[in-house]
Amino acid sequence: MDVRKVREQFPILDQEVNGHPLVYLDSSATAQKPIKVIEAVNNYYRQTNSNVHRGVHTLGSQATDLYEGARDKVRRFINARSTAEIIFNRGTTTGINVVAQSYGLQNVTAEDEIVITPMEHHSNIIPWQQVAKKTGATLKYIPLQEDGTISLEDVKETVTNKTKIVAIAHVSNVLGTINPIKEIAKIAHENGAVIVVDGAQSAPHLKIDVQDLDCDFYAFSGHKMGAPTGIGVLYGKEELLEKMEPVEFGGEMIDFVEKYDSTWKELPWKFEGGTPIIAGAIGLGAAIDFLSDIGMENILQHEEKLAKYALERLSEIDGLTIYGPTKRAALVTFNLDDVHPHDVSTVLDTEGIAIRAGHHCAQVLMKHLNVSATARASMYLYNTEEDIDRLAEGLVKTKEYFGNVAF
Structure with a gap:
């Protein structure tokens, strides 16, 4: 599967948000639409x-x-x-x-x-x-x-x-x-x-x-x-x-x-x-x-690689808790120590990175996890490892920003 050619079919991805190329990592909420649709x-x-x-x-x-x-x-x-x-x-x-x-x-x-x-x-x-x-x-x-x-x-x-x-x-x-x-x-x-x-x-x-x-x-x-x-x-x-x-x-x-x-x-x-x-x-x-x-098998293979890479990159960040099993679909739900998920999402948005924050319409699960909310990055067939790198870099910046803020 040629991800570059796939991305060309999604016109919304070819834009900047807050002065940065858009990284869309909220496909579990809604996926972007290809030209054909x-x-x-x-x-x-x-x-x-x-x-x-x-x-x-x-x-x-x-x-x-x-x-x-x-x-x-x-x-x-x-x-x-x-x-x-x-x-x-x-x-x-x-x-x-x-x-x-x-x-x-x-x-x-x-x-x-x-x-x-x-x-x-x-x-x-x-x-x-x-x-x-x-x-x-x-x-x-x-x-x-x-x-x-x-x-x-x-x-x-x-x-x-x-x-x-x-x-x-x-x-x-x-x-x-x-x-x-x-x-x-x-x-x-x-x-x-x-x-x-x-x-x-x-x-x-x-x-x-x-x-x-x-x-x-x-x-x-x-x-x-x-x-x-x-x-x-x-x-x-x-x-x-x-x-x-x-x-x-x-x-x-x-x-x-x-x-x-x-x-x-x-x-x-x-x-x-x-x-x-x-x-x-x-x-x-x-x-x-x-x-x-494209082929659902090809999409799954691509997303399995993305999920594995995302777990590896985000696991490198100190103070970041990831929820869920190792073998998973192409999404990663997490929290940064002492930073509310809404604040995480807001800072990432200034970097052009779109993720989800909140209880994700799963309050029973939030209570089970002993949290009120989480952040979630969800991938689809148009995402790349570079998108994951941008997310990881953005999370490090978020952590540094809130580490330097006097409360």
Whole structure:
């Protein structure tokens, strides 16, 4: 993979911030967009703008072909069996909430358990808290190991024959932990539970095969993989989706509407009420084309090198604490002694370096780590070792600056 040529496809990277060349290390929050995606969305609005599934005129047919064509690109990208299993929505949060409100409330009772982990994003905690409150079910947590991983032995002890749902991130947005989803799915299924996977941090970086993982639901967001904001995907096994009721009602998702009752369209459209996110889906299709042309294996190989290099460089800085396992996704979460993460981020920004600071929508994990906030540098296919060097140099400057400030 030629990173220089890849970077040329991202026009936003060719700029200065505060007088320095931009180093963008916040891709876990949102990834930058390649020209191919920008042009796909632009061309839709310039040449094909129309609603889908409704008109028989030329523009309507063209827009529908592009929209449904994007759905098939997603199907192939994650190796789903059918486009009926691919539901477009606003993002990972929406996808998980659909499963919680539809499958969860339909299938969970007061005698049941829902199992999650302390490393989950709020989007994969709060929906299950709400299901537990409404049904009386017990919410349980798989404990974390000291390095931020989970052991399969702990999974086996936590998941029981009372467990109805196991909900877990494929990749932690804070620790970079890559969870063994296939093995966890097997344990869940042996106990009669379904597994819901938060794929927000995995779909952009790993080659995903939902059939091989044997996950029941898998949700991810387009904007973290180079697509526009506001578009996401919920994958669900067709036999489960068929039994679930929609959670949004209105146009597009209906079959027949009578005065006092209505029937729903077949999958996947019964879960896509209202005018869909047409331009976003087309942009997602273009992003998938872009990533597929490079090759997900090549992206992963590049990011593994970056993660290893980042751990090595940042470990050299005295007073810097790194959280998470050695084998991880391409992100590093850390704290500098006696310097608040927001101050770290602010000083780095003066050097043109963009990182994240805060609790990362993971306050349960922050409490587990005994911190209120952390700083996070997250890499993607357009980042280089030079970016990591700039980060390390910026952190040394930050440390020196606050070491010389009189409090």
